[in-house]
Amino acid sequence: MPSIQEGIYDLGRLDQLAYRDTAVHRLDPRAKVVTTFVFLVCVISFPPHAVAPMLPFLLYPMYLTLEGGLPVRFLVRKLVAVAPFALLVGIFNPFFDREIVLFLGEIGISGGWVSFTSIMLRFFLTTFAALALIATTSFHSVCMALERLGVPDVLATQMLLLYRYIFVLGDQVMRMARARSLRSHGARGMGLKVYVNMLGHLLLRTHARAQRIYQAMLARGFDGHVRANVDLRLSVRDVGHVLGWSAAFLTFRLIDVPLYIGRLMTGALS
Amino acid sequence: MSHHSIEATGLSFVYPDGTRALDDVSFRLGHGESVAIVGANGAGKSTLLLQLTGFLRPTGGQVRIGEVPITRETLADIRKAIGVVFQDPDDQLFMPTVYEDVAFGPVNHRLPAEEVASRVTEALARVGATHLADRPPYRLSGGEKRAVAIASALALCPNILIMDEPSSNLDPKARRRLIELLAGFEHTKVVATHDLDLALELCERTIVMSAGTVTADGPTRAIFGDDSLLEASGLEKPLGMQGCPLCGGE
Numbered sequence: 001m002p003s004i005q006e007g008i009y010d011l012g013r014l015d016q017l018a019y020r021d022t023a024v025h026r027l028d029p030r031a032k033v034v035t036t037f038v039f040l041v042c043v044i045s046f047p048p049h050a051v052a053p054m055l056p057f058l059l060y061p062m063y064l065t066l067e068g069g070l071p072v073r074f075l076v077r078k079l080v081a082v083a084p085f086a087l088l089v090g091i092f093n094p095f096f097d098r099e100i101v102l103f104l105g106e107i108g109i110s111g112g113w114v115s116f117t118s119i120m121l122r123f124f125l126t127t128f129a130a131l132a133l134i135a136t137t138s139f140h141s142v143c144m145a146l147e148r149l150g151v152p153d154v155l156a157t158q159m160l161l162l163y164r165y166i167f168v169l170g171d172q173v174m175r176m177a178r179a180r181s182l183r184s185h186g187a188r189g190m191g192l193k194v195y196v197n198m199l200g201h202l203l204l205r206t207h208a209r210a211q212r213i214y215q216a217m218l219a220r221g222f223d224g225h226v227r228a229n230v231d232l233r234l235s236v237r238d239v240g241h242v243l244g245w246s247a248a249f250l251t252f253r254l255i256d257v258p259l260y261i262g263r264l265m266t267g268a269l270s
Numbered sequence: 271m272s273h274h275s276i277e278a279t280g281l282s283f284v285y286p287d288g289t290r291a292l293d294d295v296s297f298r299l300g301h302g303e304s305v306a307i308v309g310a311n312g313a314g315k316s317t318l319l320l321q322l323t324g325f326l327r328p329t330g331g332q333v334r335i336g337e338v339p340i341t342r343e344t345l346a347d348i349r350k351a352i353g354v355v356f357q358d359p360d361d362q363l364f365m366p367t368v369y370e371d372v373a374f375g376p377v378n379h380r381l382p383a384e385e386v387a388s389r390v391t392e393a394l395a396r397v398g399a400t401h402l403a404d405r406p407p408y409r410l411s412g413g414e415k416r417a418v419a420i421a422s423a424l425a426l427c428p429n430i431l432i433m434d435e436p437s438s439n440l441d442p443k444a445r446r447r448l449i450e451l452l453a454g455f456e457h458t459k460v461v462a463t464h465d466l467d468l469a470l471e472l473c474e475r476t477i478v479m480s481a482g483t484v485t486a487d488g489p490t491r492a493i494f495g496d497d498s499l500l501e502a503s504g505l506e507k508p509l510g511m512q513g514c515p516l517c518g519g520e
Contacts, residue, residue, distance in 0.1 A: 015406070140366030140406075160366060167408040168360050212361040215325050219354040220375035220426060221346070226365075227377045 004177065008170035010078065014131075017070060018138040024068045029137045029145035031238035035060075036133045038246045042253040043125050048115045049101070052259065056252040057125050060245060064132035075131055079124065086123035090116040139163045148232060157226045161213075169206065176202070273336035273351035274301035274429045274458050276322060280331035283317055291317040293482040294331070299475075304459040306469030306490065309479035310504030315462040316357075318479070319434055322460065323354050335430070350379065353423030353457070357434040359415035363407035368399065368418050371407060375426040393425040394418075397451060413444030420451070430458040437465045466508035470494060478503050 018025070024032075043057055065072060097112035134142070140160055147156035176198055214222075251257070276299045283292040291314050299305055307315050320326040321333055324340045333340045335348045356362045365371035372393055376386040394400045397417040402410060410418065416436065423431060436452070437445045445468070452459065452472055463469055469476055469490060476493045478486040480503045486493055493499065494511055 019404075138366070138406075143366075161364060164364055164366060164406075164408070209361060212356065212358070213364050215320075215323075216354070216356055216362040216364065217374075218325070219323060219349060219352070220422065221349065221378035222374075223378060226374075 004170065005174055008167065008174065010074075011166065011170075013074065014078075014135055015139065017068075017135040018141075020069065020136075022068050022136075024064055024136045027136075027241055028232055028234050028238040029141035030148055030232065031234065031241045032133055032137050033142060033145045033149065035242050035245045036129055038242075038249050039129050040126055042249040043122055043129075045253065046118070046122070049111060049118060051114060051118050051121060053252070053256045054118070054121055054125060056257045057249070058128075059248070061125070061128040061132045064129075064136055068132070068136040070132065070135050075128070075135070078131055079127055082127060083120075083123070086120055089123075090119035093119070144232065153225060160226065165209075168209075169202075172205065173202065273338075273348070275299060275334075275336060276430065276458065276460065277334040278318075278321070278331065279334075281318075281321060281328050281333060282330035283321060283326060284329050291482050292321065292328075295479075295482075295484050296331075297477060297484065297487055299458060299460065302456060302458055303475060304473045305461070306466075306473035306476045307460065307462045307479060308464070308466060308469060308476060308503075308505060313479040313504070314482040315479055316434060317482075319354075319432055319460070319462055322432055323352060324348065350426065351429045353426055353428030353431045355416075355419050355423050355431065355433040355436055357438065359412075359419040360407075362419045362422060363410075363415060366406055367403070368394070368405050368407060368410070369403040371418065372422045372425045375422065379426070389425045389427070393421040396424055397421045398447070411444075412439050413441065413447070416440060416444070416448065417451075420448075428457065430460070431455065432460045434462050435464065436461060437463065437468050466494065466505065467510045470508045470510050478505070480504070 039057065039060055043054060046054055064070070065075065093116045094110060094112035097115065098110045100108035101111045101114055102109050137145075140163070143156045143160045143163075146159075147153060180194065180198065277297075279296050281292055281295040282290075284290050295314075295318065307318060309315055317326065321328055322335075324333075324345045335351060338344050338348060340348055363371050365374055369390060372390045373386050376389045381389070390403075391400070394403060397420050399414065399417045399421055402414055402418060407415065407418065420436075433452075437448055440448060445465075449468055449471055452461075459473070461469065461473060473490055475488065476486075476490040477484055478493060478499065485503055486496070486499050491511075494508055497507070500507060
């Protein structure tokens with residue numbers, strides 16, 4: 001089952017990227033979370049046919065990528081891997097909306113194709129920004145930031161534990177898958193029936209583990225609240241990051257920057 | 271009030287499915303004693319440890335830690351006196367970083383921040399894991415995980431350490447380091463283990479369990495010298511007490 005294996009390894013790689021030490025890695029996680037949130041709201045709130053006005057938003061994830069020294073090819077590979085979801089959402093637009101809305105030279109382009117492009121671009125921007133956030137901020141810092149920003153304690157703790165045990169569970173799945181393929185000699189190991197059995201097994205094991213983890217927590221005085229023991233301090237740089245980028249996003253959202261640049265250029269030419 | 275002793279009297283436990291896991295188990299461990307609990311698989315070792323830590327309630331008999339019986343009301347206090355090291359460190363290390371995991375107990379006990387920091391630093395230094403503080407637990411080796419799991423118990427400054435198979439899945443060097451580490455502890459220790467050589471080195475006393483009962487309780491060397499007892503309990507003489515297979519000598 002190489003796909004699961006690759007998935008876990010990729011997650012591990014993403015996780016390791018978050019422990020680098022660059023200027024953007026050092027920013028307070030809350031600053032990055034809030035900025036990303038403003039980014040998402042701005043991108044998502046564009047009208048359905050917007051394409052060009054969204055382009056300036058590329059600046060932010062590219063800034064994180066370059067400043068954070070993230071491997072571009074790896075991120076692109078991840079983006080392509082989840083693209084089918086967006087493709088599925090947008091693919092029917094060109095069929096339903098056939099009205100021609102703009103001409104590129106001689107070729108008329110229907111509203112469907114424009115909104116399809118808009119969906120793909122939106123997907124690309126939002127996912128890219130989320131990936132860049134996770135690759136520059138460890139997941140547990142993101143959880144802690146969310147908690148400090150008012151997300152309920154229970155939810156933050158759930159996310160923390162989920163992330164912690166994805167690796168343990170992933171290892172377990174890989175071991176089971178290997179054990180199965182070793183004894184199924186290239187055949188699909190009796191197919192669905194075995195698969196269902198394996199899933200059931202995994203569920204039971206996970207349940208048993210959850211019980212042991214809970215015991216380990218109780219043994220150390222757990223009373224229902226995970227108290228993070230990390231001191232977060234907002235610096236001037238953090239505030240600058242949030243305000244600066246948020247101002248930029250609002251500008252991009254309210255003013256069609258590419259159009260202005262275009263007009264400026266043609267104006268200058270004529 | 272001393273919390274260093276453990277006393278089990280007439281301890282019995284039947285799992286809801288009818289399995290009788292413990293049957294009239296009694297013993298008393300004094301301050302600073304180091305005791306190995308050995309026995310075949312399914313002899314009741316793990317169930318006994320769960321009883322000593324109050325995770326399972328006995329169906330008969332009683333456990334006292336110090337002079338206090340384990341009840342629903344006393345449990346929270348009693349757990350402050352006990353450090354538990356679980357068999358699988360992955361169960362024990364659930365926080366995102368080693369530092370936070372070791373700090374989990376002290377923070378829950380609402381210790382002031384400086385005290386938490388000094389306890390964590392001290393516990394990590396004690397097990398030689400200071401350099402791992404900022405690492406996430408899933409990126410540690412087996413031996414490192416075990417060391418950190420022990421540190422997370424030590425950070426609570428317990429009087430009693432209860433350990434389930436501390437040397438399982440360790441490479442020989444890591445196992446040796448663990449034995450040296452544990453030998454340096456002055457806590458009352460209860461170690462459930464299949465590693466009889468570890469028991470021989472660490473524990474002056476051994477309790478042998480078989481089918482939920484205590485079949486022997488005495489000085490470790492005497493117990494491991496009793497061939498018929500070992501045979502009946504599904505055990506084997508520790509390698510350290512067997513003759514050398516090459517030269518035939520002891």
